[in-house]
Amino acid sequence: MLAKLTAKNQLTLPRAVTNAVGSAEYFEVEVKDGRIILTPVRIxxxxxxxxxxxxxxxxxxxxxxxxxxxxxxxx
Structure with a gap:
């Protein structure tokens, strides 16, 4: 799956991805070995x-x- 980074530095996640992880408004973001890792956080x-x-x-x-x-x- 592809996700496009906008000129405003925003990223829209594909619905299939958000459906797979459940409803989350916030994500913990980390970079590891050149990869961006998003982990859903329920605050x-x-x-x-x-x-x-x-x-x-x-x-x-x-x-x-x-x-x-x-x-x-x-x-």
């Missing part, structure tokens, strides 16, 4: 939240402190 919302928290350097205690602060009664 859970909780995984996305954890990844963002890690990216921001926030720890569990930071979140607990923020929740406690937000729940304080206002004067």
């Amino acid at each position: 859970q919302r909780s995984d996305a939240v954890r990844a963002k928290l890690a990216e921001l350097g926030l720890q569990e205690q930071d979140i607990a402190d923020a929740v406690s602060w937000a729940r304080k009664p206002r004067k």
Whole structure:
């Protein structure tokens, strides 16, 4: 099967390929021995939240402190 790379650097996968791997919105991409390897990834919302928290350097205690602060009664 062939897939064409567009001028915008986009690639459309043939339907037979996507049907074979099931529904996936995201793919892990790696290059190995001159080949492009796409692996379907099913991202859970909780995984996305954890990844963002890690990216921001926030720890569990930071979140607990923020929740406690937000729940304080206002004067």
